Amino acid sequence: MKVSLFVTCLSEMFYQNVAKDVVEVLERLGCEVDFPRGQVCCGQPAYNSGYRKDAQKAAKQMISSLENSEHIVTPSGSCAAMFKEYSELLKDEPAWKGRAQAVADKTYEFTQFIVNVLKIEDVGAEYPARATYHTSCHMTRLLNEKEAPFKLLKNVKGLELIPLENSYDCCGFGGTFAVKMAPISEQMVDEKVRHIEDTAANVLIAADNGCMMNIKGRIDRKGKPIEVKHIAQILNTRVEGRI
Amino acid sequence: MAMKIGDKPFFDRVDDALEDNFMRNAMAEAQDGLRGRKLKATVEDEQIGDWEEWRSAGEEIRRHTLENLDYYLNQLSENFARQGGHVYFAETAEDATRYIQDVAKKKNAKKITKAKSMVTEEIGLNQALEEIGCDVYETDLAEYILQIDDHDRPSHIVVPSLHKNKEKIRDTFRDKANYTGTSEPCELTAFARSQLRETFLEADIGVTGCNFAVAESGTISLVTNEGNANMVTTFPKTQITVMGMERLVPTWEELDVMINLLSRSAVGQKITTYVTNLTPQLEEDSIDAPNEFHLVILDAGRSNALGTEFQSALHCIRCAACVNVCPVYRHIGGHAYGSIYQGPIGAVLSPILGGYEEYGELPYASSLCAACTEACPVKIPLHEHLIKHRENYVEKKGMTAEKMAMKTFGIGASSPALFKLAVKGMPAVLGPLVKDDSISSGPGPMKLWTSVREFPAPGKGNFRKWFDDHKKGRNQ
Numbered sequence: 045m046k047v048s049l050f051v052t053c054l055s056e057m058f059y060q061n062v063a064k065d066v067v068e069v070l071e072r073l074g075c076e077v078d079f080p081r082g083q084v085c086c087g088q089p090a091y092n093s094g095y096r097k098d099a100q101k102a103a104k105q106m107i108s109s110l111e112n113s114e115h116i117v118t119p120s121g122s123c124a125a126m127f128k129e130y131s132e133l134l135k136d137e138p139a140w141k142g143r144a145q146a147v148a149d150k151t152y153e154f155t156q157f158i159v160n161v162l163k164i165e166d167v168g169a170e171y172p173a174r175a176t177y178h179t180s181c182h183m184t185r186l187l188n189e190k191e192a193p194f195k196l197l198k199n200v201k202g203l204e205l206i207p208l209e210n211s212y213d214c215c216g217f218g219g220t221f222a223v224k225m226a227p228i229s230e231q232m233v234d235e236k237v238r239h240i241e242d243t244a245a246n247v248l249i250a251a252d253n254g255c256m257m258n259i260k261g262r263i264d265r266k267g268k269p270i271e272v273k274h275i276a277q278i279l280n281t282r283v284e285g286r287i
Numbered sequence: 288m289a290m291k292i293g294d295k296p297f298f299d300r301v302d303d304a305l306e307d308n309f310m311r312n313a314m315a316e317a318q319d320g321l322r323g324r325k326l327k328a329t330v331e332d333e334q335i336g337d338w339e340e341w342r343s344a345g346e347e348i349r350r351h352t353l354e355n356l357d358y359y360l361n362q363l364s365e366n367f368a369r370q371g372g373h374v375y376f377a378e379t380a381e382d383a384t385r386y387i388q389d390v391a392k393k394k395n396a397k398k399i400t401k402a403k404s405m406v407t408e409e410i411g412l413n414q415a416l417e418e419i420g421c422d423v424y425e426t427d428l429a430e431y432i433l434q435i436d437d438h439d440r441p442s443h444i445v446v447p448s449l450h451k452n453k454e455k456i457r458d459t460f461r462d463k464a465n466y467t468g469t470s471e472p473c474e475l476t477a478f479a480r481s482q483l484r485e486t487f488l489e490a491d492i493g494v495t496g497c498n499f500a501v502a503e504s505g506t507i508s509l510v511t512n513e514g515n516a517n518m519v520t521t522f523p524k525t526q527i528t529v530m531g532m533e534r535l536v537p538t539w540e541e542l543d544v545m546i547n548l549l550s551r552s553a554v555g556q557k558i559t560t561y562v563t564n565l566t567p568q569l570e571e572d573s574i575d576a577p578n579e580f581h582l583v584i585l586d587a588g589r590s591n592a593l594g595t596e597f598q599s600a601l602h603c604i605r606c607a608a609c610v611n612v613c614p615v616y617r618h619i620g621g622h623a624y625g626s627i628y629q630g631p632i633g634a635v636l637s638p639i640l641g642g643y644e645e646y647g648e649l650p651y652a653s654s655l656c657a658a659c660t661e662a663c664p665v666k667i668p669l670h671e672h673l674i675k676h677r678e679n680y681v682e683k684k685g686m687t688a689e690k691m692a693m694k695t696f697g698i699g700a701s702s703p704a705l706f707k708l709a710v711k712g713m714p715a716v717l718g719p720l721v722k723d724d725s726i727s728s729g730p731g732p733m734k735l736w737t738s739v740r741e742f743p744a745p746g747k748g749n750f751r752k753w754f755d756d757h758k759k760g761r762n763q
Contacts, residue, residue: 051750
């Protein structure tokens with residue numbers, strides 16, 4: 045199956061290892077991965093802050109560079125959800141609206157693609173640890189993907205997954221919100237970190253680099269001994285012979 | 288304007304709230320309780336079938352009503368007037384209070400009892416009536432507590448005294464009403480009841496809000512738990528009901544759906560203790576009903592949203608389900624919003640009713656997590672409205688540093704070459720700040736980030752180059 049990676053700007057700038065893990069997992073599961081060079085940022089920072097026109101520029105660039113792909117896969121539920129906004133964002137430009145919808149229709153978040161398109165729930169990974177999982181708001185509510193990560197993690201050998209209290213509450217990232225409303229964001233991420241600590245997990249797993257950047261940033265600042273991993277990093281631990 | 292709470296700027300209000308640990312614990316506890324109760328009465332209640340279908344029905348009813356608002360308002364007022372009621376359309380809050388003052392003067396009213404109503408808070412009715420010498424008595428327990436506590440303001444549209452617990456209420460009763468009992472809720476309630484009993488009997492006018500008005504019969508429907516609204520609408524000879532102009536349903540069939548959605552979403556009850564339906568079938572010598580009934584239908588900025596992208600904000604049925612799931616409200620409480628309408632719906636509605644000058648910052652008090660949109664029983668896309676507000680807000684503002692940054696973003700994001708350059712340049716720009724693989728103290732906007740948390744060091748390699756090498760390796 046042919047897959048184009050939409051890497052996201054956060055992954056490309058800060059979390060290249062996550063991007064590599066995504067590529068390797070997809071290839072291991074039989075996909076042919078390419079990387080369209082014209083891709084930029086999905087435009088969400090501008091869109092969410094009210095700069096519609098600037099977001100439209102990013103959207104058009106993304107549509108142009110990815111519309112020839114068969115499947116578009118991204119390690120961020122939030123960025124995938126932004127693609128779903130494109131046809132609304134470009135609703136006044138008939139020439140673009142349809143193209144926007146076509147791109148949105150073939151875009152998947154990484155775990156969603158593995159479970160719902162590849163129909164694989166056991167990728168043959170092994171990760172012995174006590175972990176908990178942070179459900180990202182945009183992935184669960186805007187992309188409406190609540191199950192895929194759990195289906196995959198359930199089959200990771202050695203992984204003990206502890207439920208997270210108030211898991212549906214936002215971690216306080218919210219893009220520019222974290223900076224614009226820093227004092228409120230601080231309280232939100234603190235509550236999230238408290239709940240993570242309550243699970244006594246050694247590892248926090250998430251599927252969105254934005255949330256991870258926020259939660260890890262706070263965990264590290266407070267000097268807590270908890271690792272933060274993207275789900276691709278967990279899934280790219282291979283048990284020989286299982287797959 | 289009476290919708291407004293406090294005079295401090297937004298961030299000062301937020302700081303005050305964040306320092307109030309008592310209030311914050313109360314909010315978190317209340318939210319957890321209300322969320323659980325709502326789930327039990329909605330998605331987890333097998334008796335009602337698919338909750339999503341109820342939501343869709345609610346959305347459809349509200350959309351249809353608002354799309355035909357002029358028709359149904361006309362029908363409502365004709366049916367109300369035909370039965371002897373008086374209808375007054377108030378364009379502004381001042382028009383509404385002036386009309387009600389006039390009624391009170393004509394009736395030579397001294398004592399006025401009130402059932403819980405946010406719309407009368409919105410128009411500042413108590414103050415307007417006190418100005419002409421009336422004594423106004425709030426009879427909803429939560430509103431009574433706020434009133435005797437030096438006119439404290441509501442912090443939640445359904446549970447206005449959410450920021451107080453039973454010990455605080457005991458202290459208020461002691462300080463303001465010579466209460467000598469304990470903090471036991473039953474004892475506190477009995478005390479308030481004894482204080483209010485005589486007042487109910489003596490009141491000249493009873494004032495209520497309106498959960499829904501039924502257009503086909505000219506009926507006002509009130510959804511309550513304490514029974515005080517029945518007292519307010521039974522004893523006084525004159526009744527005045529104030530309703531937002533959007534708060535109506537076409538027929539009793541839709542009322543049934545809406546009351547289910549409201550009581551289940553607001554307080555997790557299948558039905559509230561009382562659902563009181565009042566139609567002005569007036570008899571001159573009635574001993575248990577008013578013989579004069581005024582309906583004040585209020586615009587006060589609502590028509591700003593009609594026919595615009597914000598129209599669905601008027602679908603709101605004031606259940607506060609969005610408030611109860613909001614992680615921002617959880618930490619800053621109601622007063623920090625500076626409006627009697629708080630939480631996500633407050634951040635959407637307050638700028639529509641009161642303008643961006645006063646409430647322009649509220650739409651930013653959200654991480655756009657969309658918990659509100661998911662919780663709304665009539666499917667208002669609240670987080671999308673918040674984005675629309677932001678679009679309007681930045682359009683009104685002149686050139687700011689943020690606008691410059693976003694313009695630069697737009698240019699960078701539409702040019703792959705520039706974007707690549709930005710990614711490549713990141714390590715050089717941020718490199719000097721990195722220590723132990725992260726940045727603890729950054730300049731400019733990064734300062735606000737690093738005041739709370741570490742910022743990641745830029746990745747060391749070049750992903751695009753890695754990808755090329757990786758592909759070459761695989762293809763060999």
